[in-house]
Amino acid sequence: MLKFNEPMSKHCSLRSGGTTSEFFQPTDIHKLSDFLKNNKKPVLMVGLGSNLLVRDRGFNGVSIQTKNLKDLSISKDLIESGAGTSLAKLSRFALAQLKYGAEFLSAIPGSVGGALAMNAGAFGSEIWQYVVSVKTMNLSGELQNRHPQDYEISYRSTLHRFKDEFFVSATFDFNLEEQNDHVGELLQKRNSTQPIGLPSCGSVFKNPKNHFAAELIEVSGLKGFCIGGACVSKKHANYIINQDNASAMDIENLIAHIQETIKKKHNIELETEIIIV
Numbered sequence: 001m002l003k004f005n006e007p008m009s010k011h012c013s014l015r016s017g018g019t020t021s022e023f024f025q026p027t028d029i030h031k032l033s034d035f036l037k038n039n040k041k042p043v044l045m046v047g048l049g050s051n052l053l054v055r056d057r058g059f060n061g062v063s064i065q066t067k068n069l070k071d072l073s074i075s076k077d078l079i080e081s082g083a084g085t086s087l088a089k090l091s092r093f094a095l096a097q098l099k100y101g102a103e104f105l106s107a108i109p110g111s112v113g114g115a116l117a118m119n120a121g122a123f124g125s126e127i128w129q130y131v132v133s134v135k136t137m138n139l140s141g142e143l144q145n146r147h148p149q150d151y152e153i154s155y156r157s158t159l160h161r162f163k164d165e166f167f168v169s170a171t172f173d174f175n176l177e178e179q180n181d182h183v184g185e186l187l188q189k190r191n192s193t194q195p196i197g198l199p200s201c202g203s204v205f206k207n208p209k210n211h212f213a214a215e216l217i218e219v220s221g222l223k224g225f226c227i228g229g230a231c232v233s234k235k236h237a238n239y240i241i242n243q244d245n246a247s248a249m250d251i252e253n254l255i256a257h258i259q260e261t262i263k264k265k266h267n268i269e270l271e272t273e274i275i276i277v
């Protein structure tokens, strides 16, 4: 389904941002491939928008949302998942098959594709630790098989040589001998320390070496500080909340203010984790 001038605030968990000139939700990878073969516009891949902000002036291209690419299957002890499957669903599916290791994913509100692009992680685990292979598609709509060694994977970052490829599915090996974490406990822990349920994108900044971004922001007195409708969460200082119809500009200005303050007070450069388009 192709839409025009779609507000990206509807598809990003910050509930803010401009429009995309075209918005496409393929129902399967064949439709996606056919679409790409005829597309000449710049492409923005969108999973569940839980780490994404489109600037107020919008994206002049096609945003492709993978939400419907959500096949899940198990074969020879390996789980294959479409890029659009939510991490919570993948985690539940793995547990139901008595496959252990995916529990930490239940605490991250993204899709498999977004998590691969970000090397998402929580509670000491990261998604790429469990990847056997991925299927990618290039901008000409052609499929490829890739492996972890094809990527440079580090803290919240996945770099690859194949710049015009994106993830359409992944095969995981969740075969720990026992559950790594108890899902209920993880969710309880997350809910008690993070402002869950309010519009945010999770942690805005990466933790600098030997520091926690949240701690630096908190000791700088920025908890609760607002610019326009965007505020630093009072519960978790590395979260920005869209408290009152924040524009993307409000959010970016608040990000810049935090970065300047931390640089001035601690001489540390905070790098953003959120992707701003």
Ligand SMILES: Cc1cc2nc3c(=O)[nH]c(=O)nc-3n(C[C@H](O)[C@H](O)[C@H](O)COP(=O)(O)OP(=O)(O)OC[C@H]3O[C@@H](n4cnc5c(N)ncnc54)[C@H](O)[C@@H]3O)c2cc1C
Binding pocket: 013, 044, 045, 046, 047, 048, 049, 050, 051, 052, 066, 083, 107, 108, 109, 110, 111, 112, 113, 114, 115, 116, 117, 118, 119, 120, 121, 122, 165, 166, 167, 168, 196, 200, 201, 202, 203, 275
């Ligand atoms: C309340 C909250 C808590 C969070 N907690 C955590 C946490 O504990 N740990 C953590 O790591 N993250 C956390 N996040 C951030 C976010 O959930 C993760 O980064 C997640 O992996 C993003 O997935 P997504 O599908 O929402 O990606 P999106 O936000 O849609 O996209 C993120 C990036 O991935 C790219 N992308 C999306 N799909 C694809 C694809 N198929 N192929 C290639 N590139 C793609 C996009 O272009 C963009 O650059 C949190 C967010 C929120 C709102």
